[in-house]
Amino acid sequence: MKKIEAIIKPFKLDDVKNALSKVGVQGLTAYEVKGFGRQKGHTEVYRGAEYRVDFVPKVKLEIMVDDDLASQVVDTILNSARTGKIGDGKIFVFPAEDVIRIRTGERGKDAI
C-alpha cells in the first residue's frame, strides 16, 4: 500500500476529487493548509500598514491506495490539478504499513 499526499490549489479540489473517483479512489481526506514555496505570496494593507504574506492557502490531500493503483492516482492528480502556472503544488508518495477500518476491524487492502 501507498500513502499519497498532494498539495494543490484550493479551487482545483473538486476537479481532482471527481477525477480520482473515476479511477476508483473511494475516499480521501482533505485539509486546508498554508505553505510557501516558489509561488509568491501577496500584500495586505490595513490602514496604510503593509503586510507581506508569504504563506499561500493550499489544500492538502491524503489518499491511501493499493500498490497497483498508486501510479494511476499520481497521474490523475497530475492531470486534474495542473494549471501550468507556478504554485500548482506537489505530490508525495510514501510506503504505508497498514490500514484498519475502525467499524469492522478489517485490515490492509480490504480496509482501503
Add this chain to the structure above:
Amino acid sequence: MQHINSGDTAWMLVATALVMFMTPGLALFYGGMVRSKNVLGTIMHSFIMLGVGTIVWVLYGYSLAFGPDKFHLIGDLSWIGLRDVGMAPNANYAATIPHILFMAFQMMFAVITPALITGAFAERIKFSSFLVFMVAWMTLVYSPIAHWVWGVGGWIRNLGALDFAGGTVVHINAAFAALAAVLIIGKRKGFMKEAMHPHNLPMTILGAAMLWFGWFGFNAGSALTSGGLAAVAFVVTHIATAAAALGWILIEKIKTGKPTTLGAASGAVAGLVAITPAAGFVGPIAAIAIGFTAGIVCYLAVGLKFKFGYDDALDVVGVHGVGGIIGALLTGVFASTVINPAGANGLVHGNPALLGKQLIAVAVTIGYTFVASFIILKVIDAIMGLRVSEEDEITGLDLSQHSEIGYALGGFGGGTLEHGASGSVFQPETSSEPSYAMQTNPLNERL
C-alpha cells in the same frame, strides 16, 4: 418662510436616517451570499455608494432629478451644489419640512438604488470600473428617471401613474440595469459547474432584517408628513413583508421539501420591494395579497437564471425586477382613494385605466434603463474593461481589489509588517525584544 411643521420634520429626519441604514443592510445581505473571498469586495460595493452617491447627489444629481423641469425629461442645473436648497420648504415637494431635508431623504434613495445593482455583477467586477459606472449611471439613468416619476413636470408624474415610494425609480430601474450588466460582464468562472454557496447566511439574514427596519423610513417616510398616511404606509409595508416571507417558504416547502432561512430573508425582501409602490395607496388585506404574490412569484423567478444561463449572481432581477413589476401592477389593481384621496382607484375599485398607466410606467422604465445602462457598460468595458482578470477572480475581490481579507481566522502565516502607515520602510529589530511587527500585526497576536 413657509410654515415648518415640527412633527413632520422630526419624522422625516428619522425616516432619512432609517433609509440610510438600508445600504449597510444591503451590504450585509449581499455580503453573506457570496463566497468568503469576495465578502469585502461585495460589502464595499454597497458601502462606498454612501460616499459616491452622496457626493454626486449634492453636486448635481439632486438638481437633475428635482430641479426646475426641462421638456418634462430632466431638471435643470439651477440647484447645482444645493444652491437655493435651504431651510425654507419647497411647497412643490414637501410643504412642511425644510427643503434640504427633502433633498437628504431623496439622497438616501439615490445611494441605495445603484447599490442594489451590485448583486448582479458580484464577485467579478473591477473596482475602478465599478466606480465609473456608478457615477455615469446616477447621472444618465437614475436622475432622469427620478425626474420623470417624481419631479414636478416629469412626464410619468403627469401621466398619473402611481408609485408611492419608488417601485419603478428604485427597484425596476436597478433590476434592469442589473440585467444589462449581467449580459455584458458575463458569467462568473465556474457558474453552473461549481458550488457558489452563500458563505455566511447569518450575515445575510441580519442584512435582510436591517433592510426591513430601514424600509419603514423608505415607505412611511415617502408620505413626507407625519400622520395617517405615514402610519398606513408603515403598517402595510410590514404586513406585505410578513406575507411574502411566508409565501416564499411555503412554495419552497412544496417544491424542495424544506423551508430555508435564505428563503425567508429573500421572501421578506421581495415583499418589501413589491409593497413599495403601493404603500400609501392600499389597505391591509391588499398588502397581504401583494406580499404573498411577490413571495411566490419571486421564488419562481430566481430559478429562471439557470434556465437562461444568466449569472445574475445575487438575483437582483428575480427579486427587485419581478417584485417591482408585481408591486407596480398590483398597485394598479388594489389602489383605493379611501386610503389616499390624492391617489387613484385601481381595477378592483372600478378603474381599469390605472392599470394601463402602471403598465406604461413599468415598460418605459425597463426600456430606458436597460438600453442606457447597456450603452454605458459597453463604453466602460471598451475603455477600461469591466472584469477583473481570471487570476484575480480566482483569488477573490477582497485580496485582488482591496488587499484585505474578510476573515483572519487562521492564526498563523498572517505576514510581517513591511511599511508603516506613513510609508516608512520597516527595519526589523535585531535584538531579542519582540519586534514591532509582532506587536501590531493582529494575525501574529494570535500565535
